[in-house]
Amino acid sequence: MEKKEILSKFSSDPERYYKVRLFEEEGFNRKSCGICKRFFWTLDENRINCPDHSDDTYSFIGNPPTNKRFDYTQAWKEVESFFKKNGHTSVNRYPVVCRWRDDLYFTIASIVDFQRVMGSKVVFEFPANPLVVPQTCLRFKDLENVGVTGRHFSSFCMIGQHSIPNENGYWKDECVNLDFNLLTQQFGIGKKEITFVEDVWEGGGSFGSSLEYFVRGLELGNAVFTEFQGDLSNYKTLDQRIIDMGAGLERFAWITMGTPTAYDCCFGPITKKLIQDSGIDADSTILTPYFTEIAKNLELYDDLAMVRKNTIKSTGLSEEQIEKIITPLEGIYLIIDHIRTLIFAISDGALPSNVGGGYNLRIMLRRIISTMNRLKLEFDLNEIIDIQIDYLKNTYSELEKTREDVKEIISIETRRYDSSKQRMQKIVSKLDKEPNVEDLIRLYESNGVTPEYLKEMKVISEIPSTFYAKLSDLHQSKKQKEQTSLPLEGIPDTELLFYGDDPREFHAKVLKTFENFIVLDKTAFYARGGGQEPDHGKIGECEIIDITKYGNIIVHEIKGKMPKNGDTVSCIVDAKRRDGITKNHTSTHIINTSARSVLGSWVWQHSAFKEEDHARLDITHHSALTDNDVTKIEQTANLIIEKSIPVKIENFDRGTAEQKYGFRIYQGGVVPVKSVRIVSIGDLDIEACGGTHVANTSDIEAIKITKTKRIQDGVVRIEFVSGDNAKEFVRKKQQDSENKEIEEKLKEEEKEKRIEKRQLAKERIPIIAKSLSECKDGISIIENITIELRETGKANFCYSTSNDYDDIFHIGLGEVLCKADPKLVYCGLFEDREKIRVIVFAGDDIPKESGAGEIVKSISQILGGAGGGNPKFAQGGGINKSKKEDAIKNAKTMIFE
Numbered sequence: 001m002e003k004k005e006i007l008s009k010f011s012s013d014p015e016r017y018y019k020v021r022l023f024e025e026e027g028f029n030r031k032s033c034g035i036c037k038r039f040f041w042t043l044d045e046n047r048i049n050c051p052d053h054s055d056d057t058y059s060f061i062g063n064p065p066t067n068k069r070f071d072y073t074q075a076w077k078e079v080e081s082f083f084k085k086n087g088h089t090s091v092n093r094y095p096v097v098c099r100w101r102d103d104l105y106f107t108i109a110s111i112v113d114f115q116r117v118m119g120s121k122v123v124f125e126f127p128a129n130p131l132v133v134p135q136t137c138l139r140f141k142d143l144e145n146v147g148v149t150g151r152h153f154s155s156f157c158m159i160g161q162h163s164i165p166n167e168n169g170y171w172k173d174e175c176v177n178l179d180f181n182l183l184t185q186q187f188g189i190g191k192k193e194i195t196f197v198e199d200v201w202e203g204g205g206s207f208g209s210s211l212e213y214f215v216r217g218l219e220l221g222n223a224v225f226t227e228f229q230g231d232l233s234n235y236k237t238l239d240q241r242i243i244d245m246g247a248g249l250e251r252f253a254w255i256t257m258g259t260p261t262a263y264d265c266c267f268g269p270i271t272k273k274l275i276q277d278s279g280i281d282a283d284s285t286i287l288t289p290y291f292t293e294i295a296k297n298l299e300l301y302d303d304l305a306m307v308r309k310n311t312i313k314s315t316g317l318s319e320e321q322i323e324k325i326i327t328p329l330e331g332i333y334l335i336i337d338h339i340r341t342l343i344f345a346i347s348d349g350a351l352p353s354n355v356g357g358g359y360n361l362r363i364m365l366r367r368i369i370s371t372m373n374r375l376k377l378e379f380d381l382n383e384i385i386d387i388q389i390d391y392l393k394n395t396y397s398e399l400e401k402t403r404e405d406v407k408e409i410i411s412i413e414t415r416r417y418d419s420s421k422q423r424m425q426k427i428v429s430k431l432d433k434e435p436n437v438e439d440l441i442r443l444y445e446s447n448g449v450t451p452e453y454l455k456e457m458k459v460i461s462e463i464p465s466t467f468y469a470k471l472s473d474l475h476q477s478k479k480q481k482e483q484t485s486l487p488l489e490g491i492p493d494t495e496l497l498f499y500g501d502d503p504r505e506f507h508a509k510v511l512k513t514f515e516n517f518i519v520l521d522k523t524a525f526y527a528r529g530g531g532q533e534p535d536h537g538k539i540g541e542c543e544i545i546d547i548t549k550y551g552n553i554i555v556h557e558i559k560g561k562m563p564k565n566g567d568t569v570s571c572i573v574d575a576k577r578r579d580g581i582t583k584n585h586t587s588t589h590i591i592n593t594s595a596r597s598v599l600g601s602w603v604w605q606h607s608a609f610k611e612e613d614h615a616r617l618d619i620t621h622h623s624a625l626t627d628n629d630v631t632k633i634e635q636t637a638n639l640i641i642e643k644s645i646p647v648k649i650e651n652f653d654r655g656t657a658e659q660k661y662g663f664r665i666y667q668g669g670v671v672p673v674k675s676v677r678i679v680s681i682g683d684l685d686i687e688a689c690g691g692t693h694v695a696n697t698s699d700i701e702a703i704k705i706t707k708t709k710r711i712q713d714g715v716v717r718i719e720f721v722s723g724d725n726a727k728e729f730v731r732k733k734q735q736d737s738e739n740k741e742i743e744e745k746l747k748e749e750e751k752e753k754r755i756e757k758r759q760l761a762k763e764r765i766p767i768i769a770k771s772l773s774e775c776k777d778g779i780s781i782i783e784n785i786t787i788e789l790r791e792t793g794k795a796n797f798c799y800s801t802s803n804d805y806d807d808i809f810h811i812g813l814g815e816v817l818c819k820a821d822p823k824l825v826y827c828g829l830f831e832d833r834e835k836i837r838v839i840v841f842a843g844d845d846i847p848k849e850s851g852a853g854e855i856v857k858s859i860s861q862i863l864g865g866a867g868g869g870n871p872k873f874a875q876g877g878g879i880n881k882s883k884k885e886d887a888i889k890n891a892k893t894m895i896f897e
């Protein structure tokens, strides 16, 4: 179904689809644009074309149509007070990170706040009716326009005016009336200035008419009346009709201020400050015509470079004016816009990374840094953040709480980018041609090289206009998991005993069996879900292998003889396993909240896994955890256990739970049911969770983190054990460390002993050597050392087999003696624990055949071992302690014969 077809059908019956009471009462004329033929409603009899094709387009720049001047903060206060006066509830903005939708990373429109996906259907849940909300929306498709066009933002405030027509809410007539009065009464815009253009909206199987309202070519808002479902030939009215009016707050401010760009009146004092700091001569006589032309050309050309080129030509600005004024201004607008978006996103728990929605945030920060480098602007990002939050908190007071967190994340990311520059430089230097869009995407996706960096390095002159749209598509929505279908038609929902008395033994009726699957009328076996592993146990004689939930039906996969349909079976839950899993599940909640309090507000559960004897929690965090982080998280977690906090489980209507506790409840992801089960540990941790939990934190007894690891950019895994497993882990670790301590102690003693011996040897060797040198012919024994001197022989022999001496001593003495007597062979034998060792020195005159190496080889053999060395020095040994004398005898033979 084409939008064009719907529009032509609706516009062919304006009485039915577009004519509201206001048009009748005020006497609006319906006209068709002389250029594009679109239909519009106006009080200005001279107006002949639609707002896109009128001469007064963007003439409010430099000449606003109101006497009142409202900046961004004040504009919201005006809008809010008007709608409150008219019976609306003003709702706080929802997070920009869209935790309640699986298919969106970020909140892209105010209506998204109230959409919940149930199966394949989108339902609306309004906390009040009618309501108005200042919803910050993030959109990354037009990034290259930001800063350049004067009106594109990466995040903006959508004024959401929403109503369900019933006893409280209203429909078209009232809606258009309110919007008209808002513009004329509250903002003081002349009635003739306002044009309503006929349009339609369709999406998700429903559609309806819409009226866009413009003032001087600027679209201020679009009132969508979601009314029908079906297709054009056959459609019916929805049970729940919805008014979805979205208006850009930035534009409301801009139209009253008439500044050259919307940026000049929407960012607060920071814009003026940065312009002044960088010394730009922001002369409005240049800027007003320039940005008016930009706005007009934007309607004429698709390509931004063309828009800019033609604007420069028609305004006659010099190259110097472009370079000194326009280009740096564009940079400043971009920097401020991007930081504002990062403030919202980081405050709401998103982290820059290379995956998912985090990707968009990283590229924004890199654009900020590249822009500063390219334009040689030296701004203090922390100061910009401070000034922006000071301004934004007039509308969004919650941003104060995360001020320091935002600064921390941005400074970490900035450092990371700086350190990756060298690598990027290398990659860029290898480029042999100017990269096209596909190359740019590949360069960014696989190497982290941003097009801004390439622009900064002058590799490319412009970023292709399709780059961000293409990239954004790649990172837009998350993939949906698909579940295989099973033959379960007609089977009633399973009664879930684990949410009730949770018995360990029960009887149930078999409703259906197929293959090795079985469905019971009720079950106490917990099915795999929310990262919690399934229960084990017995159904009749069968062992349970796996349990899965399909919608509200629980399917058990079993092994063994299958019972028959209609049988009553007795079932036994493996209680020990369940107990372990349950402790681990409550522990993930405790570790999650502990990690958040230790690390920062950006910590969210990324995923979790709970088995009987171990579990893990993956959290969002920018860096790997330090030992200190781990210790602190563990201490915080164990403190929560020590405090014996009751774990409370309550069921709430989803909308009520969201309003009461906020979106922090969605740690485990989206809850696709109307009633949510809220598990709270005091007010420390409150989560929507379908898992099994202990009654009191003290039941867990202990939590021990066993390992942590950075598993992907922005995600850290924490592995842990709890209960008996934690105690066992601690005991083992303690034992290990005790054993290690004993070992260390022994080693230390050994070391000391050796030092002592070395010292002793050093003192004793000269004395003994002196005594030995004084010996005359024949055999002498001094201090257990035997010396045999043969005056006429070819060699002398000195040896010891005493265990009083060790290697240090023998090496010392042998060397001294052999130096003094070149005919001497020295041989030291000593026991060393289980072994016997031998050390031999030989003087210079001893021939190689009877030198140290040969003697050691021969002796070691006798001792039942091996050894070797050179003719002067050798060592070896064996295990036969009883062969000492044989060894000496053998040595003597070698020396003297």
Ligand SMILES: [Zn+2]
Pocket: 033, 034, 035, 036, 037, 038, 049, 050, 051, 052, 053
């Ligand atoms: Zn037109």
Ligand SMILES: [Zn+2]
Pocket: 530, 585, 589, 668, 687, 688, 689, 690, 691
């Ligand atoms: Zn949970």
